[in-house]
Amino acid sequence: MPASGADTRGTVNRSTLRQQLTDALRDEVLAGRLQPGREFTVKQIAESYEVSATPVREALVELAAQGLLDSAQHRGFRVRAYTAAEFKGMVEARRLIVEGVHHRLALAASDLPPDGFVVLRRRAEEAGRAARAGELDVLIGYDLRFWNSLASIIGNPHIAEFLHQLRVRCWVFSVPHLRESPDLRGSGLLWSGYEEVVAALVRCDVEAVYEVLAAHDEAALRWAEGLSGPAGQGAWREAGDGCVGTTLGHS
Missing domain, CATH: 1.20.120 (Four Helix Bundle (Hemerythrin (Met), subunit A))
Known part of the structure; x- marks a missing residue:
């Protein structure tokens, strides 16, 4: 159990932010604004959306699990290019x-x-x-x-x-x-x-x-x-x- 109500709110807020980032980045890919093969780092996305790195990383991992991104080793993530x-x-x-x-x-x-x-x-x-x-x-x-x-x-x-x-x-x-x-x-x-x-x-x-x-x-x-x-x-x-x-x- 969380130690305080503030901890609970913090968890909920981070979860909400992660989902918002996931949805926003998915829309960017589907709209073609993030082109197949485009590489970016957690830091770049976090700075672009002016948020911390943790929810960004979680959102990118979720999108990778959905097949929209590939993990580019030591370089961050890359938009999946399907053949x-x-x-x-x-x-x-x-x-x-x-x-x-x-x-x-x-x-x-x-x-x-x-x-x-x-x-x-x-x-x-x-x-x-x-x-x-x-x-x-x-x-x-x-x-x-x-x-x-x-x-x-x-x-x-x-x-x-x-x-x-x-x-x-x-x-x-x-x-x-x-x-x-x-x-x-x-x-x-x-x-x-x-x-x-x-x-x-x-x-x-x-x-x-x-x-x-x-x-x-x-x-x-x-x-x-x-x-x-x-x-x-x-x-x-x-x-x-x-x-x-x-x-x-x-x-």
Whole structure:
């Protein structure tokens, strides 16, 4: 037990600060402001945020555990640079999980009360709007919220957490490539089919849910293949509508 109330408050405050730093640095990576391969030290981050080194170190260790950072021996930390092959592996891993849970997802959705889809539908609408408008930063936030809400319907927190980690890592890979596109609005790179998934769930159409997710995963794999092949960015246009957005989380 802590010796005093002040000690308890100090522990809570440090824990809160660590979480705030974790969230802020994750946002920096997902937004592409901390580029893959970028190295930094605990001291640099602590000075940048004007905080002590301890919560910064804890936040960086947490992000490394989530797969966003690598520990650079004797040099601090480095933003993880995922390869196209790793990206494809993550998509394939998620697809295998979706194959195993999509019937359970539809069954769980059928048991929801009439207002059970309110939050999910609202997040689907906002994510779809951001995708169609080419607003990448807004899309990332709503995409993660949407798939987390969808995953919670399944009722297995271990599956939800694993899919969330894959989703975040796929964004880490995708964002630098997406930033190179001069026009995300008209490029067809951002998937906007969130509302299609919700509509299929409301109808309890389990096959439609699976077909939507499987088709977009196939497009994502073609997109990644194009990135690692000689055609480079030109293959983006050939991967099909919404090839990137779908790779970011089918939970």
